[in-house]
Amino acid sequence: MAQKPSIPKGTRDFTAEEMARRNYIFDTIRQVFNLYGYRQIETPAMENLSTLMGKYGEEGDKLLFKVLNSGDFLRAADPKLIEEGNTARLAAQICEKGLRYDLTVPFARFVVQHRNELQFPFRRFQIQPVWRADRPQKGRYREFYQCDADVIGSDSLLNEVELLQMIDEVFHRLGIRIAIKLNNRKVLAGIAELIGEPDKLIDITVAIDKIEKIGIDKVNEELAEKGLSQNAISALRPILEINGTLDERLQQLATLLDSSETGSLGVEELRKVCDTTASLGIRAAIDLDVSLARGLNYYTGTIIEVKALDVEIGSITGGGRYDNLTGIFGLPGVSGVGISFGADRIYDVLNTLGLYPDSAAASTKVMFANFGDKEAEASLSLIKELRQAGISAELYPDQAKLKKQFAYADALAIPFVAIIGENELNQKQLTLKNMNSGEQTPVAFGDIVSKLNELL
Amino acid sequence: MAQKPSIPKGTRDFTAEEMARRNYIFDTIRQVFNLYGYRQIETPAMENLSTLMGKYGEEGDKLLFKVLNSGDFLRAADPKLIEEGNTARLAAQICEKGLRYDLTVPFARFVVQHRNELQFPFRRFQIQPVWRADRPQKGRYREFYQCDADVIGSDSLLNEVELLQMIDEVFHRLGIRIAIKLNNRKVLAGIAELIGEPDKLIDITVAIDKIEKIGIDKVNEELAEKGLSQNAISALRPILEINGTLDERLQQLATLLDSSETGSLGVEELRKVCDTTASLGIRAAIDLDVSLARGLNYYTGTIIEVKALDVEIGSITGGGRYDNLTGIFGLPGVSGVGISFGADRIYDVLNTLGLYPDSAAASTKVMFANFGDKEAEASLSLIKELRQAGISAELYPDQAKLKKQFAYADALAIPFVAIIGENELNQKQLTLKNMNSGEQTPVAFGDIVSKLNELL
Numbered sequence: 064m065a066q067k068p069s070i071p072k073g074t075r076d077f078t079a080e081e082m083a084r085r086n087y088i089f090d091t092i093r094q095v096f097n098l099y100g101y102r103q104i105e106t107p108a109m110e111n112l113s114t115l116m117g118k119y120g121e122e123g124d125k126l127l128f129k130v131l132n133s134g135d136f137l138r139a140a141d142p143k144l145i146e147e148g149n150t151a152r153l154a155a156q157i158c159e160k161g162l163r164y165d166l167t168v169p170f171a172r173f174v175v176q177h178r179n180e181l182q183f184p185f186r187r188f189q190i191q192p193v194w195r196a197d198r199p200q201k202g203r204y205r206e207f208y209q210c211d212a213d214v215i216g217s218d219s220l221l222n223e224v225e226l227l228q229m230i231d232e233v234f235h236r237l238g239i240r241i242a243i244k245l246n247n248r249k250v251l252a253g254i255a256e257l258i259g260e261p262d263k264l265i266d267i268t269v270a271i272d273k274i275e276k277i278g279i280d281k282v283n284e285e286l287a288e289k290g291l292s293q294n295a296i297s298a299l300r301p302i303l304e305i306n307g308t309l310d311e312r313l314q315q316l317a318t319l320l321d322s323s324e325t326g327s328l329g330v331e332e333l334r335k336v337c338d339t340t341a342s343l344g345i346r347a348a349i350d351l352d353v354s355l356a357r358g359l360n361y362y363t364g365t366i367i368e369v370k371a372l373d374v375e376i377g378s379i380t381g382g383g384r385y386d387n388l389t390g391i392f393g394l395p396g397v398s399g400v401g402i403s404f405g406a407d408r409i410y411d412v413l414n415t416l417g418l419y420p421d422s423a424a425a426s427t428k429v430m431f432a433n434f435g436d437k438e439a440e441a442s443l444s445l446i447k448e449l450r451q452a453g454i455s456a457e458l459y460p461d462q463a464k465l466k467k468q469f470a471y472a473d474a475l476a477i478p479f480v481a482i483i484g485e486n487e488l489n490q491k492q493l494t495l496k497n498m499n500s501g502e503q504t505p506v507a508f509g510d511i512v513s514k515l516n517e518l519l
Numbered sequence: 520m521a522q523k524p525s526i527p528k529g530t531r532d533f534t535a536e537e538m539a540r541r542n543y544i545f546d547t548i549r550q551v552f553n554l555y556g557y558r559q560i561e562t563p564a565m566e567n568l569s570t571l572m573g574k575y576g577e578e579g580d581k582l583l584f585k586v587l588n589s590g591d592f593l594r595a596a597d598p599k600l601i602e603e604g605n606t607a608r609l610a611a612q613i614c615e616k617g618l619r620y621d622l623t624v625p626f627a628r629f630v631v632q633h634r635n636e637l638q639f640p641f642r643r644f645q646i647q648p649v650w651r652a653d654r655p656q657k658g659r660y661r662e663f664y665q666c667d668a669d670v671i672g673s674d675s676l677l678n679e680v681e682l683l684q685m686i687d688e689v690f691h692r693l694g695i696r697i698a699i700k701l702n703n704r705k706v707l708a709g710i711a712e713l714i715g716e717p718d719k720l721i722d723i724t725v726a727i728d729k730i731e732k733i734g735i736d737k738v739n740e741e742l743a744e745k746g747l748s749q750n751a752i753s754a755l756r757p758i759l760e761i762n763g764t765l766d767e768r769l770q771q772l773a774t775l776l777d778s779s780e781t782g783s784l785g786v787e788e789l790r791k792v793c794d795t796t797a798s799l800g801i802r803a804a805i806d807l808d809v810s811l812a813r814g815l816n817y818y819t820g821t822i823i824e825v826k827a828l829d830v831e832i833g834s835i836t837g838g839g840r841y842d843n844l845t846g847i848f849g850l851p852g853v854s855g856v857g858i859s860f861g862a863d864r865i866y867d868v869l870n871t872l873g874l875y876p877d878s879a880a881a882s883t884k885v886m887f888a889n890f891g892d893k894e895a896e897a898s899l900s901l902i903k904e905l906r907q908a909g910i911s912a913e914l915y916p917d918q919a920k921l922k923k924q925f926a927y928a929d930a931l932a933i934p935f936v937a938i939i940g941e942n943e944l945n946q947k948q949l950t951l952k953n954m955n956s957g958e959q960t961p962v963a964f965g966d967i968v969s970k971l972n973e974l975l
Contacts, residue, residue, distance in 0.1 A: 100913030457556030
């Protein structure tokens with residue numbers, strides 16, 4: 064036998080059992096997105112490299128999967144680059160296309176390209192795979208799905224409120240207990256301003272992001288290393304130490320950032336989002352986290368992060384407001400806010416907690432055993448009736464040993480097996496075996512639909 | 520403004536309207552697949568080129584999109600090939616991976632790779648995009664979806680019967696009237712045998728496949744050119760001229776092919792499939808077509824092709840039985856039979872005939888106009904109730920001019936707009952405007968769910 068075939072590292076096959084579970088997650092998310100008036104779009108897997116390059120930083124450019132031009136791809140290649148072994152520049156000459164690295168840049172491209180056909184505010188969602196030439200490791204894949212919802216062309220904070228409601232609803236439906244952390248880029252800017260280091264915003268947020276892990280003293284050491292004055296570090300301390308209820312902390316933050324116009328605006332935005340969300344009622348705990356800074360270079364207002372309460376795993380959903388998504392493609396001044404569900408991590412959380420409902424099993428409800436041609440034909444008639452009634456049913460197609468047929472039903476977790484042998488055929492009744500309890504019940508042919516409706 | 524961004528030729532963006540229609544098609548197919556006990560799997564977009572190369576003929580190898588190796592891709596490249604400009608061989612050295620060209624080869628790879636985890640017979644379906652570097656033209660894309668269902672590990676003809684039932688059910692649900700054409704590779708082999716030209720099977724089928732287009736005389740000319748004797752051509756004629764009902768034609772074919780064991784077996788298989796299908800009841804017309812030969816090198820038994828009756832377009836579904844799908848990966852002797860729905864052509868047929876149901880419109884059912892903060896908050900409470908009742912609803916997020924808000928609802932085909940101004944807020948009632956009729960109805964806040972349930 065030839066060598067067993069394999070797939071590229073970092074990619075996955077999904078078996079029927081895995082697909083049923085993944086579909087359960089995607090369907091749940093899709094239903095909530097639809098309920099909130101978000102509309103699904105799809106973009107091609109391949110984008111022009113000119114669309115993708117330079118959008119994810121130098122490191123990101125390296126992680127793009129590039130698609131070799133068809134035909135004589137060397138024609139456009141500079142021999143000097145080949146000689147020098149300058150593969151980075153050469154790649155750009157022999158590849159015009161690349162695989163989608165995320166859903167955000169293609170979405171921005173989509174909005175600019177279709178702006179005359181779109182209605183703004185544009186609420187869109189997108190559930191598609193993305194590809195990254197990252198080093199594969201546990202929980203990190205080279206092909207994985209993203210589930211993004213964004214609304215662009217509106218700067219109303221009610222959009223943030225709705226996105227929080229959507230997060231709350233999705234995880235409620237999935238049965239996952241979560242905490243939502245909020246911050247605001249303007250608050251971070253206000254803090255940097257307040258302590259007199261407005262240019263060190265990134266160093267500050269990178270450092271304080273680690274406070275839970277390494278403690279405030281180590282954070283202060285790191286800030287000193289980055290060149291922050293002791294004055295600045297001392298001024299930062301009370302901000303990191305605010306405490307009490309959400310309301311109390313927002314109040315303390317407002318007082319501390321009173322002198323910064325930007326910072327005050329940030330606190331005000333946070334308060335409006337928290338108050339409106341609370342007044343509408345939300346199940347998840349919402350918390351302020353001034354150290355939260357995800358995608359800092361990108362977000363300009365609200366920042367959102369979701370953690371599972373019962374499983375140790377990174378963020379399972381994140382998002383925020385950006386003011387210039389489409390600027391990179393020449394359409395400035397379009398504000399948007401969005402969230403992204405991490406389907407692979409949500410999958411892991413549901414597996415860990417065993418939270419899949421029975422409906423997330425890919426399964427025929429009843430298999431008819433095959434005793435031969437005549438019995439099979441009678442079975443097919445009954446199976447037709449069952450399917451018309453919406454009950455998934457199948458005939459074991461071959462007249463194999465009964466043991467093998469039952470093993471098949473067992474392995475596929477099919478809950479009922481219908482047996483029609485010669486006797487049953489003559490009496491126009493079948494024996495219905497419950498594969499869990501082993502119980503066998505005689506059922507007249509005419510009663511099979513109602514009987515299974517009753518049992519399922 | 521910068522140059523308007525674009526996407527690679529032959530690829531497509533799908534807008535919300537298009538996605539709603541595509542989802543309607545995919546959901547319909549998926550539901551029928553599930554009802555028949557077929558289980559969904561997914562495979563990665565990228566496969567190792569060693570899996571793909573040589574499986575689609577020389578032309579197919581050229582049409583594979585190849586993914587450039589990450590990092591120093593020149594390392595493995597033979598400088599001589601670069602010098603010679605031998606891009607075909609060079610591509611294989613600088614690319615290890617390629618994009619899926621169809622779902623069949625990855626499925627065969629999946630079966631061999633996972634054979635110890637799978638239950639046979641294995642009924643699987645798969646709905647995923649494939650990529651081909653074909654010259655783009657009307658109706659031919661470089662990225663398009665395939666929807667395949669196959670059962671492998673069973674040679675029972677009941678599988679063929681079920682696949683025909685599935686085809687019938689899918690198109691019934693979609694409202695598309697179809698004709699199903701059947702043939703059998705063994706019949707074609709029997710014909711070649713009968714006329715004494717068993718080695719010219721392919722030439723014969725290629726020629727007679729054109730009979731509807733060019734007529735029997737031109738077909739005979741072509742056969743003569745291919746080196747068939749006049750005796751053979753004369754012997755072929757009666758087979759091409761069989762007529763009458765399906766039963767009569769099967770009978771004539773049986774008589775004509777009586778001397779060929781293979782041919783007789785083929786007729787017997789066709790009869791068994793047609794008889795069993797008919798006895799179970801099927802809506803579509805099933806027809807015998809001895810000139811049908813799709814994928815001849817591949818199919819070994821039943822051959823299936825579906826045409827739409829009311830639109831001039833190529834085959835919208837096809838399939839057949841193959842006896843050695845997994846042989847290419849070293850697992851011989853696994854028989855299978857499958858069908859593939861052509862989603863893009865089905866999309867075109869539904870568009871041409873205007874057959875989409877209202878449910879295939881991506882639409883919020885009711886939009887609440889935004890008159891300001893207080894009104895918006897009241898709206899959000901009502902919207903929450905509606906969503907809890909499963910009614911898709913949204914608030915226009917900004918306090919824009921009413922004309923703009925209504926234009927938005929109109930453009931998105933949202934059927935109802937709810938108006939809550941200051942008066943309405945005081946009276947705790949809203950005005951519900953039917954966007955089709957223009958009719959306006961006052962509705963108490965407490966009655967909005969029941970009112971919309973009644974209207975939708």
